Amino acid sequence: MPSKEHKKAIDQGKDLFKEKMKISYKGPVDERILTVFGDYISSIDESYRNQGKKLFKIFFELAENLSSYSSEKVWLDSKNKSVGVGALILKENDSDFMLIAGNPVFDENIIPVIEKCEYINSLDRESLRKYKREERRRTPSARGNAHIGLIQIALTSANPLDIEITQVAENISYLSIAVKIDK
Amino acid sequence: MEDIVIKGSHKDYFIPSVNFNSQTGICELGGESFLEDTVEFYNPIISWLTEFTENVKKPLAFIIKLTYFNTSTSRCILDILNVLKDYEEAGGEVVINWHYDENDIDMEEDIEDYMIDTGLDINLIAFSNGTE
Structure with a gap:
């Protein structure tokens, strides 16, 4: 008989398969994790090739964001650097895929993210493209991140x-960003 | 002027392939770009192009075959295109061909945005999946 803790873990594992969960991860987010997940996302389903490309792009941006801004860091001796800890979820629904990235973040860093998301959500596509061009031009390339x-x-x-x-x-909140990609 | 040849790889990071030839003026950038230090990678490439346009001054064909690049890379691509725009405005001959998957609408929009940003004419060359 499995222990109570083991039984709970088995149920959680079975649920992940029932829900068409593609990825469910919590831990350090470094480039090795991203590469493995990225390759997996690319190969998810040939019939959703375009969605796969979108998921791949979004996944990398969300994960880079998470790794940079997570208030929880872990030191990796093999890389001689610290990386952010966070949660990454990719789920398939009937009509869409859902990517969710979450991480703890210091409260002082929350407001700019909220404001930016609200502004982004208020724009139509053409305005959003214009905003991207402006932001890309404005940010010095020496900072390495647009x-x-x-x-x-x-x-x-x-x-x-x-x-x-x-x-x-x-002083710490959990920030979760969910992104839907229509099938 | 030495050529730049970098073999692309898809390991922990995605290193794009680079093949810049100062004799022919054909410069190709392809593959995927997701780098540990994007600026450190692209600075020598931008310097090479600047030197070419200031000293070699031959016709330049810039060919992009990137299938994926992150937003850090997107700023460096803008810097590259700005060097090419300056060269064109100074009388240099520049042709830019950007190859992309015909189903990748996002990439097509990206290229259009670069044209708006720089004022450069970029030839959009769509390919079917598996043909490049």
Whole structure:
């Protein structure tokens, strides 16, 4: 007989398969994880090839965002650097795929993300493209990041960004961004 | 002027293939671009192009066959295209061909956005899946 804890884990595992869960992960998000998940996403289903490309692009942007801004970091000796810890979920529904990235974040970093998401969601596609061009031009390349990841995610998904914030500790909230890709 | 030849790879990071030839003026950038340090990778490429346009001054054909690039890379591509635009405005001969999957509407929009951003004419060359 499995222990109570083991039984619970078995049930959770079975649920993941029932829900057509493609990826359910919590842990450090470094490039090796991204590459494995990215290759898996690319090969999900040949009949959804275009959606697969979109999922691949969005997944990398969400994961890079998560790794950079997570308040929880872990030191990886093999890479001699710290990386952010977060949760990544990819689920297939009847009419869409859903990608969800979540991570704890210091409250001081939350407001700019909320404001940016709200602004992005208020724009139509042409305005969003214009906003991306402006932001890309504005950001010096020496910073190595155009800070246009969220804009690109919204453009690629062609759906609004669904953002949720939950206070989890003093000065720390859990930030979750869900993105839908229509089939 | 030395050529740049970088073999692309798809391992922990995605390194694009680079083949810049100063004799022929044909410069090709392809594959996927997701790098540990995007600026460190692209700075020598931008410097090479700047040197070519200032000293070699031959006709330049820039061929892009990127199938994926992240947003960090997208800014570096803008820097490359700005060098080419400056060359064209100074009287240099520049042709830019951007190959993309005919089903990749997002990539097509990206290329159009670069044209709006830089004022460059970019030849969009769509290919069917598996033909390139």
